[in-house]
Amino acid sequence: MTVPLVDLQPWFDGAADGRAAVAARVDDALRESGFLLVTGHGVPAGLRQAVRGHARRFFALPGERKAGYAVQVGGRGWLPPGAEANAYSEGTETPPDLKESYSVGADRATGDAEIDDFWFQPNVWPDADVPELRTTALDYMTRMRALSDELLRICAAALGLAPDHFTAHTGAPTYTFNINWYPPLTQVGPPGDGQFRIGPHTDFGTVTVLDREPGAGGLQVYTKDGAWVDAPFDPDALTVNIGDLMARWTGDRWRSCRHRVLPPPASAPDEELVSLIWFYECDPHARISSLAPPIGEREYPPVVAHEYLLEKISAITVG
Numbered sequence: 001m002t003v004p005l006v007d008l009q010p011w012f013d014g015a016a017d018g019r020a021a022v023a024a025r026v027d028d029a030l031r032e033s034g035f036l037l038v039t040g041h042g043v044p045a046g047l048r049q050a051v052r053g054h055a056r057r058f059f060a061l062p063g064e065r066k067a068g069y070a071v072q073v074g075g076r077g078w079l080p081p082g083a084e085a086n087a088y089s090e091g092t093e094t095p096p097d098l099k100e101s102y103s104v105g106a107d108r109a110t111g112d113a114e115i116d117d118f119w120f121q122p123n124v125w126p127d128a129d130v131p132e133l134r135t136t137a138l139d140y141m142t143r144m145r146a147l148s149d150e151l152l153r154i155c156a157a158a159l160g161l162a163p164d165h166f167t168a169h170t171g172a173p174t175y176t177f178n179i180n181w182y183p184p185l186t187q188v189g190p191p192g193d194g195q196f197r198i199g200p201h202t203d204f205g206t207v208t209v210l211d212r213e214p215g216a217g218g219l220q221v222y223t224k225d226g227a228w229v230d231a232p233f234d235p236d237a238l239t240v241n242i243g244d245l246m247a248r249w250t251g252d253r254w255r256s257c258r259h260r261v262l263p264p265p266a267s268a269p270d271e272e273l274v275s276l277i278w279f280y281e282c283d284p285h286a287r288i289s290s291l292a293p294p295i296g297e298r299e300y301p302p303v304v305a306h307e308y309l310l311e312k313i314s315a316i317t318v319g
Helices: 009-013 016-032 045-059 063-069 086-090 113-119 132-158 244-249 305-315
Strands: 005-007 035-039 077-079 100-105 175-182 198-201 207-211 219-222 228-230 238-242 259-261 273-280
Touching: 005 016, 009 016, 009 132, 016 035, 016 132, 045 100, 045 132, 045 175, 045 273, 063 077, 086 198, 086 305, 100 132, 113 305, 132 175, 132 207, 132 273, 244 305
Parallel strands: 005 035
Antiparallel strands: 035 238, 077 100, 100 175, 175 273, 198 259, 207 238, 207 273, 219 228, 219 259
16 A cells, blocks of 8 residues: 555554554555554544534535635634645646635744744634534544654654654644645536646644544645556545654654645536545744654754744735
8 A cells, every 4th residue: 555554553552562563553654655544543533524514514614604704824713715825845837726715723822922923823713603513622622742752752762762752832722723725526517637636745843633424525645656546445434644843753764755635526516525624733932853863764954833834824814
């Protein structure tokens, strides 16, 4: 499989040999693919379904009702159609991505106004329209943060590092939870030239955790051989990949893999999908230095996390 399946249960069981085996498989996956599917993650299917169901109720609201929650990329609330073009991050001008998003994230202010005004904005919830979304999304976010820190501990074990090598920098991290709705072609019309549900890009942070639905217009990853292939789907699994910051942190030992989400073909005009996408980063003032050989393969100049990430986010904003 281009995107391997890894069962995390032996890691959580705690036996040394089981944990070592999981760490080795994660290392292999991130070196070869940059993506993996994980089972044994402990996130209940019912919770995932509940968040998705409440989100669908929000996205089904009239446009004028959703407009009261509208924000730009990086804000907290509804990202309307036309707000984002992920291929811009690669320097490719394309039509905007064929999606809407509801975006929330870290909101505990640090006291540093420069940081708080962007990275720790208060979350906005559609309580007047779908009050259940707040409760289920907050539960999901709590579980995603715990899982992300555990994935970072697995990453440290995979490299033979201290268990807190990465989590020492996630005491008050930045993170974003995007609920993406990919509308049907019957609503948005046929895609334009070079237009995708999400255009080709890499993620920006440390780990991304994705809960997705299968569809004709689905996730594709870019292989080392330079080919686009469909990512496999398992209803029990979450899809995990690393971002540019983690690739840099590991000196390019691990791949921040390009990926995209296809529009559905004309033969599936009614297909609509909802994806739950968790982007995890680290403490905003963390100074990230590449791991030197023999762990890493290349040493980059150190970067300050929030400065590096803001430049990336700015690149995908339309207008």
